[in-house]
Amino acid sequence: MKIYGAGSIEDIKQCLKLGVSGILTNPQGFDQYFQGKMTLEEITKSICDITDLPVYIQIHGKDTDELVKRAEKLHKISSQVGFKIIADKKGFNAIYRLQKHNIDCIATSLFSLSQAAIAASVGAFGICPFVSRSLATGIDAGAVITAIKKSYAQLEKAPEIIAVSLKSPLDAEIAIKSGADAIGMRYPMMEQMMEHPLSTKAELLFAKNWVNVLGEDVSYTSNFSGLKGIAE
DSSP states (O other): OEEEEESSHHHHHHHHTTTOSOEEOOHHHHHHHHTTSSOHHHHHHHHHTTOOSOEEEEOOOSSHHHHHHHHHHHHTTOTTEEEEEESSHHHHHHHHHHHTTTOOEEEEEEOOHHHHHHHHHTTOSEEEEBSHHHHHTTOOHHHHHHHHHHHHTTOSSOOEEEEBOOOSHHHHHHHHHTTOSEEEEEHHHHHHHHOOHHHHHHHHHHHHHHTTSTTOOOGGGTTGGGOOSOOO
């Protein structure tokens, strides 16, 4: 199971410390974290400056030609730059042309097996099925991912299934259980996934044992004393 990081520059730095496989971006993140102070070229360079992993920049355009021109311009910044492109007619045509030049592209905002089939046909590096947004509209995101995974098993080289639009650890678990190859998220979501109330309770309960080992300081678990039970 791969994880792709996302978020602000500081968030991305934290993601990199956790061994992510690459960086994903989208315009919501550009708006939230860069607030109109940087061009797309400057944003792309600022991310590439802190990692040598693949960086997938989401792009837009009125037609296929515009998407391709924008991608080719940004790809000159670094060979590590790939692209997220909306899964629609102009987007799939752009992905086909870019992949022919070995520029990796991800078909994003993807909601159906039909779209996934086209993504495979045009040679997309990956797809980004949306989980939370699908669930909110009554689409069974888990079933869609499972169907895509099954159909892709027949291909010699299938697009990587990178589930995104994850609003909670439960969304991430739906994607993982359904067969996604990877999940993409911002660092705060990774923080949520690292924690569990029972893990926290176990640490506090273990503190009652650590305190009786000579030289061990457990003052950081000052609220353990009222807990009853054992950690195991």
